[in-house]
Structure formats: structure tokens, C-alpha cells
Amino acid sequence: MTTAFTLSHRRDAMAFREPFRISGYLFESMPAVVATISDGEAAGRGEAAGVYYLGDDPDHIERELEKYRARVEAGIERNELRDLMPPGGARNALDCALWELESLRKNTPVWKLAGGAPPKPLVTTFTLPAEDPAEILRRLGDLPTLKAVKLKLEGNLASDSERVRVVRAARPDAWLAVDANQGYGGDDLDGLVAMLVREKVLLLEQPVRRGQEALLDNWRSPIPLAADESIQDLVELEAQHDRFQVLNIKLDKCGGLTEALMMAERARQLGMKVMVGNMAGATLSTAPAFILAQVCDIVDLDGPWFVADDPLAASLYADGEIMVPARLWGAG
Template sequence: MLKLDYRVETHRLAAPFRISGYVFEESDVVVVELDDGQHRGRGEAAGVYYLGDGSPQIVAQLESNRAAIEACGSREALRQMLPPGGARNAVDCALWELEASRLGVPAHRLAGIDAPRPLVTTFTLGADEPEVMAEGARKYVQARAIKIKLTGSLQLDIERVRAVRTARPDVWIGVDANQGFGINDLPALVHAMVQQKVSLIEQPLPRGNEADLDGFKSEIPIAADESVLGLSDVPGLVGRFDVVNIKLDKCGGLTEALLMAAEGRRLGLGVMVGNMVGTSYAMAPAFILGQLCDFVDLDGPTFLKEDRVPGVVYKDGTIFCPDEVWGTSAAVAAA
């Protein structure tokens, strides 16, 4: 029998962060701990803001399912018990660490990865005036990949990307529209992004408008983010998107994320791992998934005033997660 504990934490951002339709100044996360009296596992979830899945909803779901969670025998059983979202993500990741602790191996070994490698990650620029974003790009001195948040204002967004490309002609650039455009704007957006040597366009259209992409040919790969939540959504991306962006908070944990990556590969899609803003507890399991991905966007802790100690390491444009951060939790008695 397991014992479920959780806490809500508020982490202040170092500066306001703007995307299409939202400005964020802090990140609330729910940290779940499961222990069996000898071993402990931890998981963190921020939820999915555009689905109304925040810390209050996560806590309510944990409480209403407390007995079932404490009696849960496996991660697969959890997938059947809770729907995709933050609550299942936090519990699933706690179960991964608990199992790793019981077996005395790092969690990445449970996923079939013997020696994780540092991963080139994007570093994200929130939407702002073009010159401000250009200066932000220059400050990302070690970045080898930059993701630019757009707002759906076509000409201003083009100027934003042009300013960043001028400031950093050396880096890989992707853009994230966060559902900000309509299909009529997409040809002009793609054309402008080709001129700026952009390599990926994330979620240009609103969730629910996926059919508008039927027959649309893009010179730049288009990634589905808000349009894909869990495993059941992946087949519907074929013929509309080129890449599936997997986030643990959306799909409900590392267990489903790994299944999504395998299904995406089977269907000929590129695979990406992304994140909601969170601490290193959230990046660590996503880092395991990132070992299997074409694109990695795991810069969440860089937006926070303070991260966990120990935490993931950012160096030379890469992210690396030492085993001691998460995935090898010590016995409860020694904690």
C-alpha cells in the first residue's frame, strides 16, 4: 500500500513571459510524493492552462482518487484510472522514481536508456518588441537553438523573427504560434519563415481547426502541440502535421509519452519533447523522453528565479540531467 502526499508550490518567473493570448509571471506546480515505507518517488506537474488544468484541478483530482492511487499497482493501471493531464503526470512520474528506487537503478534504465546524453535544447524568447527580442537572443550566448513565441499579428511576428535572425545568424530557429493564426495567414507566414531560415513552426492554427491543414503543403515542418494531447490523438496528425510535440503534463506522464513517441515514429512523424514551465523535477523525466526525440524544448527552469538544488545542468546550449536530480530517490528512512 502506498502513501500519497502532495504540496502546491508557487515559483516566480525571473521576468514576465508573453505568448499568444497570455502573460505569465509565476508558475504553480503540484509536487506528488509516493512512498511504501521504504522507498519514495516524486513527480511534478504544472497542468495545462488552456485546458483549465491548474493546481486546484490537479489537487481535486488527487483527493478524489486518493484511495485508488494509494492502491495502484502499476503505471499501466494508473493510465486506466486517471485521464491525461497534470494529476496523472505527477503520479506517473512518482511511480517511475519509486520503481527505480525499489530496483536500485536510475529511471532512465527502466526506459531502456543506458547512458543518457546531453541534448541540444531550444531556449525560448517570449513575444515582445522586435529589438527587445533581438537583445534577448544575443544574451542567449551559449544557445544553439532558439524558439520564438509569436502572437498571431503577422507583420509584427515577421519583424520579430527577422530581428532575432539578424541578431543570431548562427542558431537553429523555430517559432511557436500557440494557435494564433488562421489558415488564410499560413501561406504568408510560411513564406516569411523560409526567408528567415526557420526550421520548425509549432501549432499555427487553433485546436479544433486541424482539418484546415488538409492538403496544405509547407516548406517548413509543422508541429502539433495543442492539437495533440494523448496517444489517441497521434494518428489524426498524419497528413496534417509533420511533428508531434509531446508534453508530460498534456499526456499524463512519461509512460504515455513513451508510447506516443513510438506511435509517432511508426506513423512517420518527427518527435519533439516540450514542457510547461516547471522545475528540474519536471524536466528530469522529460529528459528521458528527449533521448528519443528529434527536437528538444526543455528550458522551463531557466525562466524561474530559483530552481531545485541539485537541478538539471544547462551548458553549451544543451540540457543534461544528473541521476541525483530525479529517478534514483533514496529510501524513505534515509531521506
């Protein structure tokens, strides 16, 4: 017999410690919605910021939550939720809330429900904004101890080359990736990757705009290409996988941990490496992504570090690694 649920939600401001610039955007915050599903005895939580470049903001997330409230409160399973709702922030918040609720009702941690091993600390990247070189170096100095860096580009080869050069000179020991955030056109790709090879950059994320992936046809990069904006869910993975070597999975994009785990498995079958990222977000949104991170090749879960009012953030990071204790979410 299906148990009735109660759904509630709130909005959190998620102000950043400092403004953060990427190609085409300057963020001072990334507000999120926290959904809670209760069965009267236990309550599961999920946090989502949505996907800003698709119009999936907190207003949209809250409308979606209200749209599906009756169905959720009638009692719903995660597989039913995935069939009912489209990918995006609202489904992510509900899906993660259902994972935690199930873990509490069964007294079983989420990692075990997901068929995994006990989570362990993992090396994570820390991200630098697309600022001028002096500001980038200042921000680099303010980051915690790190082993891996991801640098945002702005789409101008000359200025981006200088950004990459100063970061590599400052941290010749670090694993280094760059994220173009859709900033480049086809004519600039050869020059871009030639520069990246010189600076020993090991990953290029999302060089071209979503919808313009055909620019990558018949072009092979000497370093791996990661899809972010270009692949949101399982359907787009099937359509676009042959243009990329790495898949960056974000729970806000694909609509929750349920689909994220399915995407990771399918990407492996397709010969891709798997990466996990986040749309900024505090500890609550990072915890389910950390479950996915256990089966990923590359981890980019630095979101909580940049949130101004997350009291748990500093405790998650040590020696360039992230560890999200199960007691913070989905402990069973």
C-alpha cells in the first residue's frame, strides 16, 4: 500500500563569497530550492538550483513542484517520478528527497541503496573564474590546499592563453582543466587546443555552444573533450556521445541521482569517461552528487566552498580532496 507524503519547499539565497565570472555571465549568487518529502515519521531533502541557461531558475522549480504536488503527495517512487517529470531542478530536488526518505525508512544509507561501496574521500577540482590574470592568481591563493584546478575561459584566445599560462606557471604540479562554457567557434578550436597542449592542460570542457555540436564533427582534439551543456540527460547522451570523450553529469541537468547513475553506467558502455559537477550549491546538493562521484573518473564538487553561508563547507575539504559524511544526508 502506497504511503501518502507531505511536500514542502523553501528557497535559499546561496550568495557567493565573491562574484564569479564565466563566459557570458557574472554570478553573485545562485539561489536554490530545497524540497522536503515527509511520510509523517521521516523526511528526505533535496536541493536544486536548476539550469540557468535553460530558464530553469528557482521560480520555475517552484512552479514545477506545485504542478506535481498532488501526484507526489499521493505517494510516488523514484522510477515513477522519472517517468512523470522532465529533467531539471524540480525533479532533482524531489528525486534526492526520495532517496533520503527511502534511506531513513529502510535504515540503509543511500550509498548502499545505490549498490555502491562506503564512500571515500576523492580528489576534487577547484574552479577559477574568467578574470584578469592578477585576479586569478589572487583567487588561487585564497583556495584551500588543492591538487586539481579548473579554469574558466571567456572565449578570447589571446586573453585565455594568458590566463592558462599564469595558472600553469603558478601550479606546475596541478592537474589542470579548462571550461570554455560554450565560448568558442569552430575557427578558433585548433589554436585553442594547440595552446592547451603547450600548457599541459588535460581536459577541455564544452568548447562550443549547445546546439552547435556539429562543429566538432570531423575534428579531433589532442586532449579529451568533456560535454557539459551539450548533454543534459540519457536521451542527449545517445545523440551526442560520439563527439566527446568525457561526460560531465550534473544532477540539476539530468533530474536527480537516479538518472545520473544510469547515465554514468551508459557512458561507460559507450566508452566515455565520467565526470561529476555541480551548479554551485551548498552541502545538501553536493551530498547526493558525492554518491555519484564514487564511480567517476573526474570530480568537480567545489560548489560549497564558494557559498558564503554554508557552515559545513570548510569541513568537507582537506588536502585537495572532498569527503561528504553520510550523516549529513542519506545516512539511513
